[in-house]
Amino acid sequence: MKSLEALKKLQKDFQEDLEELEKRILVCGGTGCISSGCREVRDALKEELINNNLESEVKIVETGCHGFCEKGPIVIVYPERIFYCEVSAEDVKELVEKQFLQGEIVERLLYQDPVSGENIFSYDDIDFYSKQQKLVLNNCGEINPENIKDYLARGGYQALGKALTEMKPQEVIDEVKQSGLRGRGGGGFPTGLKWQFARDSKGSKKYVICNADEGDPGAFMDESILVGDPHKVLEGMIIAAYAIGSDEGYIYVRAEYPLAIKRLEKAIVQAREYGFLGKELFGTEFNFDIEIKAGAGAFVCGEETALIASIEGKRGMPRARPPFPAQKGLWGQPTNINNVETYANIAGIINNGAKVFSKIGTEGSRGTKVFSLTGKIKNTGLVEVPMGISMKEIIYDIGGGVPNGRDFKAVQIGGPSGGCLPEDKLDLPVDYDSLLEVGAMMGSGGLVVMDEDNCMVDIARFFLNFIVGESCGKCAPCSEGTKRMLEILEKITEGKAKVEDLEQLETLGKMIKDTALCGLGQAAPNPVLSTLNYFRAEYEAHVKDKKCPSGVCQSLLEYYIADDCRGCTKCVKECPAGAISGQVKKQHIIDKDKCIKCGACIEVCPFDAIVKE
Known part of the structure; x- marks a missing residue:
């Protein structure tokens, strides 16, 4: 790319191309929707459009994660923004015929409000989405992540052009400092200050690394960003490289994320083709390129010094600090490391200014945070909320609360090394400092909800x-x-x-x-x-x-047969230990010495007569 003006012309051209094609079908292609059959839906849509001679009028776009994983596969029809959920390949024929031939909406595929029971046509009106504020995820689920034109049409790489042609490296760092952005990988260290340390450190060469080694059970924030909007992460890395004076970068991503790696590889090739990576970017003397390093899945490599060791070909093990990576990192040279979500915030800060970003969130925790909602919660998925929102709002207003009429017990936040918080902490504002005060931590953003059945x-x-x-x-x-x-x-x-x-x-x-x-x-x-x-x-x-109140710890449970037993003998036949005896049509008994507490008898009893406590 030779100039910012040339980029703006490209953006205008690609926007016009989109406007000319009014009718689009966005099929969520995030990992969750893929597992629930979105590829079959996509293929069925292509076939049905051809059968009805609509393939030139309607464009199918496979996007990244749209967030509402619980309701996948998700299909959105533009320009009306009609939100169809839990769509199967068998639904496609009816969807195409009604939507594009008859001009009608397939109401049975719409999202149904759990309180009012009303069908909701646009996802903007669904509580799961309406309560969010998307800065990082604004493109995810809206663009084809494998097509750089879609990213450019939404203003992609303009922050890079602005930084390279209108700002000095120190001015970029100052803008990031003023924004109040803190690292989203868990520690919450001020991003601009980290960049300043790397810029001020002396070295014959400097490196920029993106930590995409997301290993927390139940966490999929970084993976979803990489799958849904890889260019935003690349743009943030390139801006960071310009700020600290680096010409080489690495993305360290888990090998268990094959789709993320595939889309990153495509994005890097496209960025090189358009002149966003390589030499003399935007007609300046700045050169920068990126390489992908696939990690073997060691959780400890999420720690930055262990990650550096792994890139160097060594066993991934942390080392004592100081010196910090900003002073002595990859191959002994000054190195800046941020995670995926941190880099994904940078373009917005440069484009809109630090003041706009800093107005969101709390005084000590600016901006938004991406969370993955998992566990005992109705609306599992990916959400982005302003810092300072309460845990209760995330779990109940966005997540829909605990399913099956069960009572909430705890939420675990911050990954396997985070903390479990009880119900009386749900009004706590979600920010770095508040969580630390109650024995938890922000972590990378995993939220696992537990109910009364969890021990x-x-x-x-x-x-x-x-x-x-x-x-x-x-x-x-x-x-x-x-x-x-x-x-x-x-x-x-x-x-x-x-x-x-x-x-x-x-x-x-x-x-x-x-x-x-x-x-x-x-x-x-x-x-x-x-x-x-x-x-x-x-x-x-x-x-x-010697009791487990939740009935989970098998060694502490006792099984017995209540008066409801009708002597059907099903439990006798199912028990692998031969611990149950009794005559037909009479109450049976369990020999506690023989019982291995496997629970097989409970599963087959038609009268719910077997009790564990």
Whole structure:
């Protein structure tokens, strides 16, 4: 690209191309919709349009994630913006005939408001979307992420052109500083200050790295951004490179994200073709290019020094800091590392100005945050909300609350090393500092909701088991301390623990937080410490009463047959341990010594006569 003027002309041309083609069908092609059959829907749409001679009038666009994963596959018809959800290939014939031949809406495929029962035509009016504010995700679900023309038509790469032709590197850094943007990877370090450190550091060469090693269970924010809008991440990286004085960058992405890698590869090729990567960008002396590095899936490589070691071909293990990567990073040179979401905020800040961005959110946490909603929640999916919104608004107004009439118990925020918060913390504003004060952390943005059927001791055991398996083994507090914590948790869930084990568990957790080498190790005890703090009664029930109040920990359960038993013998036939006996048409009994507590009898009993407690 030779000039900003040439880019603006391209944008105008591509916008006009879109306007000429009024009728479009957007098919959500995010990972969630792919798993629920969106590709079959897309292919059926193509075939049906051909059958009705509409292929030249209606364009099918496979987009990235539209966010509402619970309702996929999602199909949106433009220009009316009609939102169809849970569409199957079998629905396509009717959809095409009614929508494009008869001018009618297929009402059975519309979203139905769960309260009023009314059909909602446009997704703008659905609570899941109307409560959000999209800065990072504004293109996701709206453009073809494999076509750079769509990105350019929505103003793509104009921030880069503005930065290179109208701003000095220090001015770019100052703008990012003034915006108040903090790193979205979990630590929340001020982005502009990080860039300043890298710019001020001396080195024969400097590097820019994008951390896309998203490893938290239940998290899919970075993957969705890369799949839905890869050019926005590239643009942010290029601007960062210009600001700090780098000519080479890497995107470190998990190999388990093949679609993200595929779309990144296409985006990089297209960016080179259009002159956004390579030499003398926008007619300046600035050169920059990007390479993709696929990670093997080690959770610890989300820590920036371990990630650097992995790119260098070494085992991914953290090192002590200082020196920080901004001073001595990749191959010993100054290196700036931010995550996917952080870079995806940069173009908007440069285009609209720091003041616009800083008006969103709270004083200490500016802008928006992308979260993945998973677990016991009605509306699973991807959301973007302003910082400072309450947890209650996210879970109930956007997420729709807990399904099946169950009661909310806790929400786990911040990944496996985050914290579990109870119901009385739901009014808490979601920002970096407020979460730290209550023993949790923002993390990269995973939210896992739990209901009354979840055992918080078992939840802590689950996340700690993950952490133990992912520990790099370099420092004893993390590699050995978390193992000892896990052993105690297993004793508790098996009914073998004593009261003093709870004290030891808490002591170990605090010691690891104070002495582990890296940020991941220091945060590893959070699931245990937060559940001990807010759900201690559950721990005490396991230890003192040898009972699991939620009926989850099998070793603490007892099975018995109530008076409702009709003696049908189905449980006798199903029991693998031969623990049930009794005569036909008479109440049966369970031999507690033989019972292995597998629950098979409960599943087959037609009278709900088998009870566990």
